[in-house]
Amino acid sequence: MTDASEAAPPIAPLPAVLGALHDPVRLEMVRRLRNAGAAVRCGALYDAINKSTATHHFKILREAGVIERLVIDGQTCQRLRTDDLEAALPGLLDVVVDAANRAHADATAESRR
Numbered sequence: 001m002t003d004a005s006e007a008a009p010p011i012a013p014l015p016a017v018l019g020a021l022h023d024p025v026r027l028e029m030v031r032r033l034r035n036a037g038a039a040v041r042c043g044a045l046y047d048a049i050n051k052s053t054a055t056h057h058f059k060i061l062r063e064a065g066v067i068e069r070l071v072i073d074g075q076t077c078q079r080l081r082t083d084d085l086e087a088a089l090p091g092l093l094d095v096v097v098d099a100a101n102r103a104h105a106d107a108t109a110e111s112r113r
Contacts, residue, residue, distance in 0.1 A: 011065035011081070011088035020064035021096055025049060026057050030066060030080065031100040034093065039070050039079040 011017065021027050029045045046054045058078060061067045066085065067078045085093045 009063065009065050011084055012063070014089060014092075017064050017066060017085075017089060017092070020060050020066055023057065023060075025053075026061055027096070027100050028104075029057060029061065029078070030093075031097055031104065033067065033078060033080040034082070034097040035101070039072060039077040041075050041077050045078060 012020075021030060025046065032045050033040055042054065042058065046057070049057075058067065058069070061078075062069060065081060065088070067080055070077045070079055080093075082093060
């Protein structure tokens with residue numbers, strides 16, 4: 001069962017969306033969501049921060065219109081608003097996530113050396 005916990009706001013103007021994506025923690029959350037291609041349980045979207053900090057980051061992303069919160073089978077999940085973002089800011093999500101994926105791959109390769 002899938003229920004939206006709250007109505008998604010409109011996509012914010014470009015500066016607000018870029019501001020939300022500017023933070024490395026939020027960018028990693030968006031990268032993971034995009035790569036998953038579906039709603040993801042909140043705890044799977046972050047590693048090195050506590051739950052209250054993650055909640056703050058989710059709020060900023062929701063307010064910018066980047067994600068929406070869902071409850072799926074009693075689990076709180078986040079979903080990327082891919083279609084809405086593409087309609088409001090064409091190509092932005094692809095470019096940002098592609099760059100984040102490259103940076104993640106480079107960091108992973110560097111840490112294995």
